[in-house]
Amino acid sequence: MESFNQIDLFSTDEVRKTEFDVPGADVILFENFFSIEESNKLYKSLLENTPWQQEQITIHGKLVDYPRLIAWYGDISKDIQYTNTKSKMHLWNDDLLFIKKRIEKEVDIKFTRCLLNYYRDGKDSVDWHQDYDAAQRKNTVIGSVTFGETRPFQLKHVTRKDLKRLDIPLKHGSLLLMQGATQDNWKHKIPKTTKKIRPRINLTFRWVG
Numbered sequence: 286m287e288s289f290n291q292i293d294l295f296s297t298d299e300v301r302k303t304e305f306d307v308p309g310a311d312v313i314l315f316e317n318f319f320s321i322e323e324s325n326k327l328y329k330s331l332l333e334n335t336p337w338q339q340e341q342i343t344i345h346g347k348l349v350d351y352p353r354l355i356a357w358y359g360d361i362s363k364d365i366q367y368t369n370t371k372s373k374m375h376l377w378n379d380d381l382l383f384i385k386k387r388i389e390k391e392v393d394i395k396f397t398r399c400l401l402n403y404y405r406d407g408k409d410s411v412d413w414h415q416d417y418d419a420a421q422r423k424n425t426v427i428g429s430v431t432f433g434e435t436r437p438f439q440l441k442h443v444t445r446k447d448l449k450r451l452d453i454p455l456k457h458g459s460l461l462l463m464q465g466a467t468q469d470n471w472k473h474k475i476p477k478t479t480k481k482i483r484p485r486i487n488l489t490f491r492w493v494g
């Protein structure tokens with residue numbers, strides 16, 4: 286008799302939804318949210334057409350490059366400043382509107398801006414942080430889309446050491462939704478790796494209540 290294993294059953298291009306049981310957070314993963322053809326096309330297009338920007342921060346009086354490149358997009362073209370570097374806010378383009386509309390079918394809000402991160406290799410990363418400042422973190426929706434290399438997305442509770450950390454591999458074409466008070470209660474990071482890996486693009490579509 287023919288036998289099937291898990292890999293065979295899930296090696297299709299079907300969307301697979303996983304809801305994580307995380308206290309004080311609302312985290313849902315959609316694998317294959319974009320088909321392999323869409324993902325390949327968007328990866329290439331975003332890599333080539335995005336005006337990637339190198340941001341810097343001052344550490345001990347010295348200007349240091351952030352370990353990734355970024356680009357901001359949104360409803361209005363108004364420059365913003367979170368780091369030492371002024372960031373240009375670009376207006377939505379066709380690729381981003383396509384991705385944004387697809388996510389907005391899952392969540393009943395309209396995203397106002399999006400941060401693109403380009404992790405060129407394993408040395409690029411983002412350290413433990415919460416998105417938004419403290420006053421805004423209680424009601425947010427973040428739709429996080431990945432194209433390219435799979436990297437582990439790690440989550441740890443801000444205060445409760447008894448809770449296990451989460452490690453969610455974000456694959457090509459996946460969507461991770463983080464809603465409610467997730468940003469208030471949990472920190473997240475993308476660790477560095479010494480492995481030889483391909484580039485990864487991440488897009489975080491953002492909305493604050």
Ligand SMILES: O=C(O)CCC(=O)C(=O)O
Nearest residue numbers: 400402411416475487489
């Ligand atoms: O690359 C990721 O998956 C996360 C990016 C992130 O946390 C951020 O841009 O705030």
Ligand SMILES: [Fe+2]
Nearest residue numbers: 414415416473
């Ligand atoms: Fe973040």
